[in-house]
Amino acid sequence: MRQVPHYLLIGSGRVARHFSFYFEKRHLSFSTWHRNQPIQTLHQRVEQATHILLAISDDAIESFIENTLPATPATLIHFSGSLVTKKAYGAHPLMTFNQQLYDETYYTNIPFVLDHDAPDFADLLPGLSNPHARLHTTLKIKYHALCVLAANFSCILWKKLFTAFENELQLAPELAHPLLRQQMNNLMHDPRTALTGPLVRKDLQTISKHLNILTDDPFCTIYQAFLSLGLHHEHS
Ligand SMILES: NC(=O)c1ccc[n+]([C@@H]2O[C@H](COP(=O)([O-])OP(=O)(O)OC[C@H]3O[C@@H](n4cnc5c(N)ncnc54)[C@H](OP(=O)(O)O)[C@@H]3O)[C@@H](O)[C@H]2O)c1
Secondary structure (H helix, E strand, O other): OOOOOOEEEEOOOHHHHHHHHHHHHOOOOEEEEOOOOOHHHHHHHHHHOOEEEEOOOHHHHHHHHHHHOOOOOOEEEEOOOOOOOOOOEEEEEOOOOOOOOOOHHHHHHOOEEEEOOOOOHHHHOOOOOOOEEEEOHHHHHHHHHHHHHHHHHHHHHHHHHHHHHHHOOOOOHHHHHHHHHHHHHHHHHOHHHOOOOHHHHOOHHHHHHHHHHOOOOOHHHHHHHHHHHHHHHHHO
């Protein structure tokens, strides 16, 4: 007979906070531990756990398991999109988690990308019914690099625009929200036709003026990098 699952969620950062909230709303049986609590508490909670979720920094996961987790029959799971280790199965939530919690219904639709050799989803994360896919661990770094490029780096570009609107142009950052929303919608509708602007039009004079005005701005090199990518992209 299958054991009743009991999770132990380790960490107190962004992901740990989001998953505590999700598990609470799903009425899953779970306890938590973070490194500000006594180590004896960890050991007690490990004994009760069937599944241990390591919601801690990527670089700390392997050493934490080695040095801090006693031998346990519990299934060990980490959330890193790039770490490949024999010590725990990877289940990467393909989502961005900041300090703010999301609507409780939202969490059930967050996809998980599982290591190819991880157990069945129902055994790995019992009680959850999220969409999921498997990825061979040899492809994981490439996968994560692409996620970071697309999600994190576009965030840096949008942050730059919002800050400059406010501080340099005296424009309300919210004015750009419809543009951001439509760019996202166009991308999801058809990535092939989503790109517009001077690169697509080949407006070389406009591009040259942009580069001039950005000369002393660190984002100038990023603009130039996209230009060279744009030209290369045409031929790929
Ligand atoms: N945030 C996201 O959008 C996101 C998305 C998908 C996957 N992930 C993955 O989820 C995991 C957690 O990310 P996060 O964004 O929640 O990170 P985070 O907010 O920076 O929190 C990191 C947590 O790890 C703990 N920690 C760091 N080093 C530790 C150590 N040596 N021993 C014990 N605890 C340690 C920190 O404890 P202190 O507070 O005491 O420093 C903190 O509780 C990572 O593997 C990450 O790749 C994150």
